[in-house]
Amino acid sequence: MVGETKAILYGFWLSSCSWRVRAALHLKRVPYVERNVDIVKERSQLTQEFEAINPTQKVPALSIDGTTIVESMAIIQYLEDTRPIPALTPTTPLLKARMREVCEVIVSGIQPLQNVGLKSHFGNETEYTRFTKYWTERGLITLEKMLNKTSCDKYCVGNQFTMADLCLVPQLFNAVTRHELALNKYPTLSKLYESLLQEECFVCTHPNEVKRQKLSQ
Template sequence: MKLYNYFRSSASFRVRIALNLKGLAYDYEPIHLVKGVHRQDAFAAVSADGLVPVLEVDGVRLSQSMAIIEYLDETRLEPRLLPAEPLARAQVRALAQSIACEIHPLNNLRVLKYLGRELQLGEDARNAWYRHWCRTGLEAFERQLAQLREAGRGGPFCFGDTPTLADCCLVPQIFNARRYEVDLSGLPLTLAACEAALALPAVQQAQPSACPDFEA
């Protein structure tokens, strides 16, 4: 396997966590988004949308982190990142998509650059945008966890006693929230689940600081 990846990309971080949790080895191909490597012709031949991550696996290239992780979960069965039971699987997907579809798209690098370059918003305004949408989304995530706990879906992780797709999404989002100094008070279930995941060696080894292209 080969992972085309940027160390600070939340979506790439998700896939690194999933690969490590499953104990899958891969080659690391850095694609520096800030330097515009993703817009060069060489990467255009790899990625139709010019985004990371891209995973070369089983003779094909897959894009979009959620699709990549679900493919890995369906072809490399253990440990499972999505429950076998349909309702539980839907609940885990709902948690994961609350981050991947509701928080991350509003705060990714392309959006922040557009706010600054085209809309001429200063750094303080862009950071306020980030913090508002991240905090709003995490408050909703906390309420979802609370409802699941009330329904008996407890455990140290987002959903039960083992990490799932939801944890693969949560850890990168909290990492970036802390980078942008988002207010994380009043989110006890969310932060507890994140800390449970961060205690795992597989998650620690997926951290941006562990990537070969890491920049402080």
């Protein structure tokens, strides 16, 4: 039976992929505990113990319903399929495609190119930062053009909260805080970010909130 015991999210407070899943769990009202996998200082994702949980050696992974699922979008789709309310997918084929366009730009076109796991493959910190900032900025330019057409100012696609919003907010948070990019050049992204950040699912699962809870344990 789905949802019988508390799910376990293996995540990291600052990880955008973990935040996507945290917000989805919150929306779907799935009780869960988060196990911190320090991917920055301790590099715990590379231990044998974690590899047994997630062969990709990345966060997140979700243990739920007697099994473990990896890859944030596969996890979110599983939650959508097993716990359909509230729906995170539009109903029309075109809006579904628009939602997936936005998700892909972020999930395939930005996040992997600014992932912290790339750092050791660069000669120095400056080269790494230049590379990650460049791809993040290019992604923002693309998203601004796309969302200008599909967004209602409140949500990315149509007038419904979808998986695209789950992907957008954590990536913009990274752009602003880690890459120090200003969003004022992107009016659509700015409006969406400001409005979406107030959604309960992002307030309650915000990285700073996770950090605060971790420190108070």
